[in-house]
Amino acid sequence: MIPRIYSFYLFIASLMVIYSPLCFSNGKVENDFSIPIGSIDIYLSDVCLVWMAAIWFLDRLTGIKTRSIKLSSDWFFSVIILFGLFKFFIQNSITTSTIRILLEYMAGYLFLLSFSAVVKHDSDLRKTIKSLVFFCVYIFCMHIFYFLVNGYRLHILSGNFITLTGSAYFMIVCAKDYLKIKKIATIILKILILLIYLMVGHRSGFIAIMLGLFVMFFIERRKGIKEIFAGLFFILLGAVVVFIVTPHIGTQLVERASTTFDTKQETYQGRYNNIFMTLKIAKEYPSLGTPFGERPTRFDTKVKFNQGGINRYTMVHSIVPHNLILEWIYFYGYIGLGLGIIGLLLFSRKLMRFYKRTKDNAHYNSMAVAVICNSVHNLFFALCNVTSVSFFTVFFLFFPVVVLEVVERSFTNRILSGMRI
Numbered sequence: 060m061i062p063r064i065y066s067f068y069l070f071i072a073s074l075m076v077i078y079s080p081l082c083f084s085n086g087k088v089e090n091d092f093s094i095p096i097g098s099i100d101i102y103l104s105d106v107c108l109v110w111m112a113a114i115w116f117l118d119r120l121t122g123i124k125t126r127s128i129k130l131s132s133d134w135f136f137s138v139i140i141l142f143g144l145f146k147f148f149i150q151n152s153i154t155t156s157t158i159r160i161l162l163e164y165m166a167g168y169l170f171l172l173s174f175s176a177v178v179k180h181d182s183d184l185r186k187t188i189k190s191l192v193f194f195c196v197y198i199f200c201m202h203i204f205y206f207l208v209n210g211y212r213l214h215i216l217s218g219n220f221i222t223l224t225g226s227a228y229f230m231i232v233c234a235k236d237y238l239k240i241k242k243i244a245t246i247i248l249k250i251l252i253l254l255i256y257l258m259v260g261h262r263s264g265f266i267a268i269m270l271g272l273f274v275m276f277f278i279e280r281r282k283g284i285k286e287i288f289a290g291l292f293f294i295l296l297g298a299v300v301v302f303i304v305t306p307h308i309g310t311q312l313v314e315r316a317s318t319t320f321d322t323k324q325e326t327y328q329g330r331y332n333n334i335f336m337t338l339k340i341a342k343e344y345p346s347l348g349t350p351f352g353e354r355p356t357r358f359d360t361k362v363k364f365n366q367g368g369i370n371r372y373t374m375v376h377s378i379v380p381h382n383l384i385l386e387w388i389y390f391y392g393y394i395g396l397g398l399g400i401i402g403l404l405l406f407s408r409k410l411m412r413f414y415k416r417t418k419d420n421a422h423y424n425s426m427a428v429a430v431i432c433n434s435v436h437n438l439f440f441a442l443c444n445v446t447s448v449s450f451f452t453v454f455f456l457f458f459p460v461v462v463l464e465v466v467e468r469s470f471t472n473r474i475l476s477g478m479r480i
Contacts, residue, residue: 066110066111066114066173067111067174067177067178067187067190069110071190071191071194108166108169111170111173111176111177114176114177115172115173115175115177117176118176132171132174132175132461132463133172135405135460136168136171136172136457137172138398139168139398139402140165140168142394142398143161143164143168143391144165146347146391147351149347150350150351151351151352157352160351160352161351163448163449163450164351164390164447164448164453167449167450167451167456168453169450170450170454171454171457171460171461174461175461175464175465175468178461179465179468181465183465184465184469185237185238188227188230188238188462189238189240191226191227192227192231192248194223194227195223195227195251195252195255196251198220198255199251199255199258202255202258202259206258219449219451219452221263221267221440221444222437222441222446222455222456222458223451223455223458224252224255224256225267225268225271225433226433226437226455226458227248227252228249228252228253228268228271229271229275230426230429230433231245231248231249232275232286232429233425233429234425234426234428237422237426237429249289250293253268256268263440265294266439267436267437267439267440267443268290270435270436270439271432271433272287272290273287274431274432275428278428333385334382334385337380337385337388337389338388340389341388341389344392345392346392346394347392347394348387348388348389348391349389349390351390379445379448381443381445382441383399383438383441384396386445386446386447386448387399387447390447390448406434406460406463409463409467410427410430410431410434410463413463413467413470414427416470423466423469427466429462430459430466433458433459433462434459437458
């Protein structure tokens with residue numbers, strides 16, 4: 060039988076195929092390679108999804124025991140998926156195109172649901188995280204290739220990578236002993252990931268990684284202060300080099316900052332205005348949110364923008380809210396918002412309990428610290444960006460949840476079996 064961890068490698072491979080066209084499409088994500096079967100296109104991500112879902116089903120069918128551990132994340136993600144299906148059948152017509160849209164929203168939760176069946180032990184988790192580190196190297200090479208061909212520009216290959224790179228970074232920084240990574244490899248990988256942050260040029264990404272390090276400082280002061288100063292020094296040094304090599308970046312930064320909140324842009328409304336637009340939309344869809352794939356054009360607004368010193372007018376639509384709370388309201392209504400908040404509270408309680416349980420065990424406690432820092436990083440990033448509209452962002456946003464599930468299960472099973480921890 061093929062080892063189940065290879066299913067996750069298949070998942071990573073599908074991500075690489077999906078995001079490779081970024082280098083050749085001016086930063087826009089295009090469909091991955093597909094095989095037409097009749098009128099339906101089958102994608103590599105579909106094959107991966109079916110494979111992992113089948114493994115999850117067989118795992119539950121065969122009744123593999125997990126001691127006394129309750130797979131709480133399974134219950135949570137199952138409820139989200141069932142709610143999404145209920146919402147879909149109530150609001151959308153069933154066609155090939157709408158099912159494809161449904162998968163865009165739900166596939167990330169399906170991957171998360173199957174994670175506990177694919178990754179069961181410490182050794183599996185180590186391989187999984189190392190495969191994510193390899194993906195970071197791949198992302199780094201993608202950026203270098205793009206910049207060599209097209210020159211340096213801010214935020215060119217999507218900020219979706221930040222939740223992935225943040226997960227890899229904090230696992231390496233906080234739990235290198237658990238991962239069994241050599242010190243020199245740790246230093247190289249940390250520098251490489253920080254370089255990705257610089258190349259992406261995402262403001263909320265910089266703040267998110269520093270917030271995670273500050274949380275680490277409050278938990279482990281000596282190690283935390285060392286990583287904070289190292290991270291700040293490297294980011295500032297890199298920023299200085301970028302400004303020297305590419306002087307026009309300063310102008311781009313000013314333009315992006317001035318058009319983020321209370322200023323209208325040519326193609327979409329500013330994020331500050333979008334808060335009120337989302338609340339207006341929520342009045343029409345209070346329970347379940349907007350139908351999957353629908354953009355409420357009746358909320359389009361005529362706005363003024365400046366182009367080359369000349370004031371012009373255009374009809375613009377409300378962008379997807381760049382905030383996790385508003386996204387839940389926009390896509391899933393107040394019911395979805397309630398489910399999301401309950402899930403966050405349950406995860407926070409579970410995480411803190413595990414952290415306290417492992418205080419006397421440096422091996423597993425380091426993973427608890429990594430998950431805490433990673434969670435703070437991801438939550439802040441999600442409160443400033445769009446993270447609910449693709450399976451990539453959904454999966455890595457909630458990646459700390461499934462990592463906690465695996466390490467807690469492993470820790471408890473070792474205690475119950477009397478193994479040395």
